[in-house]
Amino acid sequence: MYNDFKEKINENPPLKSAVLGVETLWINPKHKPFLLADMDLNLGAEDIAEADARLHRFAPFFVRAFPETALTDGLIESPLSAIPNMQGFLEEHYGVHIDGQLLIKLDSHLPIAGSVKARGGIYEILCHTEKLALAHGIIVKNDSYAALCEHSSFFSKYQIHVGSTGNLGLSIGIISAKIGYQVTVHMSREAKAWKKQMLREHGVTVLEYDVDFSAAVTLGRQISEAEENSHFVDDENSTDLFMGYAVAAEWLRAQLELRDITVDDTHPLFVYLPCGVGGAPGGITFGLKHIFGDNVHSFFVEPTQCPSMLFGMASSLHDGISVNDVGLSGITHADGLAVSRPSKLVGKLMDPLLSGIFTISDYLLYNHMRELYATENIFIEPSAAAAFAGPIGLESFLDGRAYIESCKMREHMENATHIVWATGGNLVPSTNREEFLNTYL
Numbered sequence: 001m002y003n004d005f006k007e008k009i010n011e012n013p014p015l016k017s018a019v020l021g022v023e024t025l026w027i028n029p030k031h032k033p034f035l036l037a038d039m040d041l042n043l044g045a046e047d048i049a050e051a052d053a054r055l056h057r058f059a060p061f062f063v064r065a066f067p068e069t070a071l072t073d074g075l076i077e078s079p080l081s082a083i084p085n086m087q088g089f090l091e092e093h094y095g096v097h098i099d100g101q102l103l104i105k106l107d108s109h110l111p112i113a114g115s116v117k118a119r120g121g122i123y124e125i126l127c128h129t130e131k132l133a134l135a136h137g138i139i140v141k142n143d144s145y146a147a148l149c150e151h152s153s154f155f156s157k158y159q160i161h162v163g164s165t166g167n168l169g170l171s172i173g174i175i176s177a178k179i180g181y182q183v184t185v186h187m188s189r190e191a192k193a194w195k196k197q198m199l200r201e202h203g204v205t206v207l208e209y210d211v212d213f214s215a216a217v218t219l220g221r222q223i224s225e226a227e228e229n230s231h232f233v234d235d236e237n238s239t240d241l242f243m244g245y246a247v248a249a250e251w252l253r254a255q256l257e258l259r260d261i262t263v264d265d266t267h268p269l270f271v272y273l274p275c276g277v278g279g280a281p282g283g284i285t286f287g288l289k290h291i292f293g294d295n296v297h298s299f300f301v302e303p304t305q306c307p308s309m310l311f312g313m314a315s316s317l318h319d320g321i322s323v324n325d326v327g328l329s330g331i332t333h334a335d336g337l338a339v340s341r342p343s344k345l346v347g348k349l350m351d352p353l354l355s356g357i358f359t360i361s362d363y364l365l366y367n368h369m370r371e372l373y374a375t376e377n378i379f380i381e382p383s384a385a386a387a388f389a390g391p392i393g394l395e396s397f398l399d400g401r402a403y404i405e406s407c408k409m410r411e412h413m414e415n416a417t418h419i420v421w422a423t424g425g426n427l428v429p430s431t432n433r434e435e436f437l438n439t440y441l
């Protein structure tokens with residue numbers, strides 16, 4: 001299989017660029033019309049609806065335990081904003097024309113964890129908590145779950161373990177500690193000191209390893225399996241995590257409606273999502289496809305030194321290939337995207353749904369982060385700034401223009417909506433913000 005892939009590399013210029021660590025856009029040849037894709041998927045609209053209902057059952061708990069969620073009635077949700085100044089800046093500075101309107105989805109400002117991980121990570125802990133609490137008669141299914149706030153001594157008999165490059169650990173750690181669990185985060189070498197410190201202040205056990213994300217996950221899984229009453233949050237293979245991300249689409253639909261933004265056959269929606277192991281961008285794409293079908297075009301963005309999902313999908317080897325196998329370092333300043341081996345679960349689900357994958361150089365992450373801060377006064381972390389490769393690259397790469405033609409979207413591009421999905425940044429302490437803002441690679 002791997003030899004087949006090596007041959008493919010030479011025939012496919014975008015793939016060759018990715019292997020060389022050069023910025024590229026890879027268009028997914030397995031992308032299918034949604035109706036056809038949906039027939040083959042073993043997860044569907046019912047699974048998204050179930051996740052949505054579960055989050056609503058927990059809403060009274062959130063209003064009590066995390067009062068900042070009262071603004072969204074106990075749901076963990078984020079604003080959608082127009083960024084006309086940034087759009088104008090990008091057009092002028094990078095010499096591109098972005099047809100239609102550029103918006104930003106501010107998961108960087110999600111309550112509790114300040115990153116997209118507040119969706120999947122928290123949702124998985126809620127699934128586990130609901131099971132335990134119902135089985136032990138602590139809550140009754142249609143009662144208010146606010147009562148969970150009084151049962152931390154019950155949950156303190158149970159452990160949660162998770163492997164993380166930082167943000168997943170923050171999300172799992174904060175919610176688990178609040179419910180009462182004993183929680184251990186197994187941090188890979190990318191994890192920032194302030195994230196470890198913040199977790200320890202929440203009473204979380206943080207174990208630090210000088211290994212990459214995949215290895216930290218393996219270590220965490222082994223330690224968790226050796227314990228009794230322990231649940232391991234598996235970022236590489238968890239359907240629960242995935243569904244927690246998928247519900248984002250429903251709220252986005254309402255936000256677009258509120259802005260009178262139409263998405264239909266003549267008004268395409270383009271969404272650009274930073275990708276690490278794939279769960280967050282994959283789950284969100286899955287949800288969006290179920291709502292907007294062929295009218296949404298979803299693109300991932302990965303660092304040039306770590307395009308693991310690109311290699312996994314392009315080779316069909318999924319988690320059977322790592323970026324190190326093709327000679328890339330896997331090392332990137334985008335700590336949230338520093339995942340050398342993609343999720344198998346997500347790659348397979350994305351085969352018929354994803355439009356393509358961009359790669360971006362690390363120095364541009366800092367530039368886009370600064371540009372957004374300067375033009376719109378919005379701070380996001382470098383990993384999140386990767387999303388801007390999408391609106392800049394869609395029309396600059398030949399394959400992007402060919403994609404637009406192949407979808408017969410050219411004449412409708414002036415009606416397009418482009419959403420960059422900002423995935424993190426709000427919890428970054430001010431000294432680290434200063435440091436980021438002054439980093440030039």
Ligand SMILES: *Cc1c(COP(=O)(O)O)cnc(C)c1O
Nearest residue numbers: 167276277278279280336423424
């Ligand atoms: C985790 C993360 C992502 C990507 O999510 P995956 O599920 O790992 O693909 C993107 N941006 C930030 C800031 C993250 O923390």
